[in-house]
Amino acid sequence: MIEFKFASNKLFVLSVVYFMAVIIVSILSGAANGVSNSLFDYVSNNRGGGSASIMPLVLGVxxxxxxxxxxxxxQLEKDMIVLRLKHKRKLFYxxxxxSILTSAFFTLVMVLGGIIASFILTGNIDNLWGTKEGTIYFLLDNKAYFPLYIPSVTSVKVWAYIISSRFLATLFIxxxxxxxxxILKKNIYVFFVALILFGTDAFFSGRYSLFLxxxxxxxxxxxxxEDQMxxxxYFIFGIVIVYLICLRNYDKKEFYD
Structure with a gap:
């Protein structure tokens, strides 16, 4: 990947350290919310917090x-680089x-963060959510609803949704x-508009939210x-729409402003 040739090692290290710090804070905040005795309590705590909760997405990613x-x-779109490319859209590709590789990296770090935290703090990486020893049973006011959760919180299903939703949300960002x-060109505008647009949206519930x-x-x-699907x-559709818009506009983009 040509992008990696231009990436600053210092910037990369600082970004990773900052992101890991956010994950640690999120894990600790989740653990402080009550009983946390199994793997997914440290990945996505149902009371908030965890290595793959909304906090690492909003404050980290x-x-x-x-x-x-x-x-x-x-750095990539300097004159000398652009002149080597016959088709401008290759830059967008x-x-x-x-972005795909970066999203995969962030997702992997979130997953590993929860696994490591669970092992360190509980001594295991077991999924107890489908048992009466797990936090879901503990949190339910009406225990009669617990059987509804058992087939839905198997490790495969929980991992599938957490990994796919975090990867797609990161790629969407x-x-x-x-x-x-x-459209904005200046990095300072891009930074603050992105923070305002996605950061404020994160405070809304899923029903009223457009993004995070x-x-x-x-x-x-x-x-x-149904909500998970x-x-x-929704994120796949959003990525495709923005992808097509960018692709069309890159053909018209001028690099010598």
């Missing part, structure tokens, strides 16, 4: 991508592939930042596969 990605785009860079608020996970999420399709 969002500012890092909004800051770093425009800088990478600037490069940015998008870089990155694709939108590329779009903002196209849809990544919130609570008890109801696990017994609503809707959120996945």
């Amino acid at each position: 969002l500012p890092v991508i909004a800051l770093v990605l425009p800088l990478m785009i600037d 490069s940015h998008f592939i870089f 990155a694709t939108c930042v590329i779009f903002l860079k196209l 608020g849809k990544t919130r996970i609570n008890l109801e999420t696990w017994i609503s596969p 809707f959120n996945i399709v």
Whole structure:
């Protein structure tokens, strides 16, 4: 990937350290919310917090991508680089592939963060959510509803939704930042508009949110596969739409302003 050739090692290290610090704070905040005795309590705590909760997305992924990605785009799109390319949209392809790899990296760090935290703090990485020893049973006011959760909180199903939703949400942020860079040009504008646009939206519940608020996970999420599927399709659709808009505009982009 050509983008990595232009990435500053110092900037990369600082970004990773900052992101990991946000994850640690999020894990500790989740653990402080009550009983946390199994793996997914440290990945996505149903009371808030966890390595893959909304906090790492809003306070970690969002500012890092909004800051770093425009800088990478600037470095790549210097005159000497552009002159080597016959088709301008190849630049966008490069940015998008870089965004995919970055999204995969952030998702992997969130997953590993929860696994490591669970092992350190509980001595195991077991999933107890489907048992009466788990936090879901503890949190339910009406225990009669617990059987509804058992088939929905298997490790495979929980991991599938957490990984897919976090990866797609991160890629959606990155694709939108590329779009903002196209229309706003100045990095300072891109940074603050992205923070305001996505950061404020995160405070809304999934029903009223347009962006990151849809990544919130609570008890109801696990017994609503329809909502899970809707959120996945919603982010995929959003990525495709912004991707096509960027692709069209890159053909018209001028690099010598």
